[in-house]
Amino acid sequence: MTAGALPINWGYGEVMAYATLLNEGHPIRITGQDVGRGTFSHRHAVLHNQKDGAHHIALEHIAENQPKFEIYDSLLSEEAVMAFEYGYSTTAPNGLVVWEAQFGDFANGAQVVIDQFLTSGEHKWGRLCGLTLLLPHGYEGQGPEHSSARLERFLQLSAEHNIQVCVPTTPSQVFHMLRRQVKRPLRKPLVAITPKSLLRHKEATSELDDLTSGTFKTVLPEKEPSDPKKVTRLILCSGKVYFDLLERKKADERDDVAIVRIEQLYPFPGDDLDELLSQHSKLKHVVWCQEEPMNQGAWYCSQHHMRNALHRHNPKLYLQYAGRDASAAPACGHMSVHIEEQKKLVNDAFEI
Numbered sequence: 001m002t003a004g005a006l007p008i009n010w011g012y013g014e015v016m017a018y019a020t021l022l023n024e025g026h027p028i029r030i031t032g033q034d035v036g037r038g039t040f041s042h043r044h045a046v047l048h049n050q051k052d053g054a055h056h057i058a059l060e061h062i063a064e065n066q067p068k069f070e071i072y073d074s075l076l077s078e079e080a081v082m083a084f085e086y087g088y089s090t091t092a093p094n095g096l097v098v099w100e101a102q103f104g105d106f107a108n109g110a111q112v113v114i115d116q117f118l119t120s121g122e123h124k125w126g127r128l129c130g131l132t133l134l135l136p137h138g139y140e141g142q143g144p145e146h147s148s149a150r151l152e153r154f155l156q157l158s159a160e161h162n163i164q165v166c167v168p169t170t171p172s173q174v175f176h177m178l179r180r181q182v183k184r185p186l187r188k189p190l191v192a193i194t195p196k197s198l199l200r201h202k203e204a205t206s207e208l209d210d211l212t213s214g215t216f217k218t219v220l221p222e223k224e225p226s227d228p229k230k231v232t233r234l235i236l237c238s239g240k241v242y243f244d245l246l247e248r249k250k251a252d253e254r255d256d257v258a259i260v261r262i263e264q265l266y267p268f269p270g271d272d273l274d275e276l277l278s279q280h281s282k283l284k285h286v287v288w289c290q291e292e293p294m295n296q297g298a299w300y301c302s303q304h305h306m307r308n309a310l311h312r313h314n315p316k317l318y319l320q321y322a323g324r325d326a327s328a329a330p331a332c333g334h335m336s337v338h339i340e341e342q343k344k345l346v347n348d349a350f351e352i
Contacts, residue, residue: 007205010198011042013171016211017178018045018069019062021096026182027067028059029088031074031081032100032134039102039136042199045071067095078109082133086117089131096182097131104135104149104193105330111153118189119157128187132178137167138196138240139291139331141338148292148330151265154191155301158266165266167193167238172210173217173263180216195240203243218269219276220261222246231258233285234277235322235349236306238262238298241291244346257350265298268305277313286310287320289349291342293327322348 001008018028033039036046047056059069074081082099089097101107107114121127135149154165168174174194181190198204233256235245242261249257260276262269277283288306290297299321310317323345332338 002208004208008171008208008211009042009200009205010171010174010195011038011044013173013175013206013211014178015043015045015059017175018059018096021179021182022059022062022066022069025067025094027069027092027095028098029068029070029085029092029095030098030100031072031085032098033074033076033102033106035071035098035100036073038199040196040199078106079113082107082110083113083117086113086121086129086131090121090127090129093128093130093187094182096178098134099131100134101136101149103146104137105145105147107133107135107149114153115157119154119162122162122188123160129189130181130187132181132190132192134192134194136196137193138198139338139342140197141335142331143333144329144331148296149193150296150330151193151292151298152296152301155266155298158301161188161267163189163191163266164264165191165193166216166264167261168216168263169195169198169220169239169242169261170204170206170210172206172214173220175206175211176214176216193239198240198243201243203246216263217272218262218264219272220263221276222259226255226258228258228279229282230255231280232282233257233287233350234280234283235259235287235289236262237289237349238265239291241289241346244342245289245349248346248350252350254350262298262302265302268302270305270309273306273309274312277309283314283317285320285352286317287322287349287352289345290323291345292330293324294321295326296330297323299323320352322346322352 001012085097085099137149139147166177168177245259307319324341
């Protein structure tokens with residue numbers, strides 16, 4: 001990938017963020033149930049010798065006298081481990097401290113830590129914390145226990161700029177997001193809704209130049225967007241569903257449609273969305289599309305931000321919803337039903 005023989009994927013972007021931070025003098029600590037390899041075998045941070053059981057961690061050998069790189073596969077006690085890492089992060093402001101859920105749903109077990117410490121510790125006690133949560137999230141038909149990182153809970157807890165909630169969709173975005181967490185003079189917890197299938201998606205790639213230049217973008221248009229003068233329908237979304245929408249747009253050759261990703265849901269990037277909207281003077285339809293049920297995901301907690309931006313752009317524009325119907329569970333348990341639901345929400349985004 002570095003030589004250009006292959007496009008850069010998610011694992012490369014993530015590990016290169018750690019490597020560059022270590023090279024610049026920042027210690028890194030990662031814990032979680034399967035962080036050595038990554039639950040979906042994308043990270044490869046720890047290599048194991050099958051013959052003698054020895055292991056090698058390349059990130060411990062970036063440079064002489066480099067800071068520590070610590071990575072631990074932890075026990076299945078999300079509450080205990082996240083609580084420890086929260087405390088560790090409050091005392092290590094110069095480093096990157098990461099807790100990763102095996103699946104985003106598993107953060108449920110640490111909800112008391114999220115409520116009482118992560119999102120409100122600064123407000124209650126003046127305790128600054130830069131802990132990063134990596135929560136794999138994605139609707140791939142794996143059922144209600146392996147689909148949702150419960151994005152809506154974090155957004156409901158968001159106020160007074162207490163945390164950051166990001167949904168990066170490209171390797172360069174995760175690279176810049178992780179580096180931003182350490183390099184800027186700001187200590188806020190970062191909740192990163194990370195992908196599963198996008199780890200190796202043919203469209204979810206970056207070029208080396210995307211890593212060596214630029215910054216994290218809170219609002220991201222298509223790589224090859226339609227001519228704004230032709231666009232009458234704008235689809236706003238976050239996460240994996242973007243690639244389903246993009247595939248549909250290409251198949252139907254819809255040059256009247258623009259698809260925009262909101263890569264940071266909190267603090268909501270109103271100014272960046274305003275700037276993008278200003279490029280589209282002929283909009284007639286604006287849709288928010290999500291994979292989660294209507295009572296979950298970003299719809300209830302973020303729609304007012306999007307409506308405000310639309311009102312500033314054109315008071316006559318109305319924000320519509322395309323997604324799953326409200327549900328008591330995060331996802332259905334049958335693949336066939338999942339596929340039909342997915343087809344419908346993508347179709348609704350283009351037709352309602």
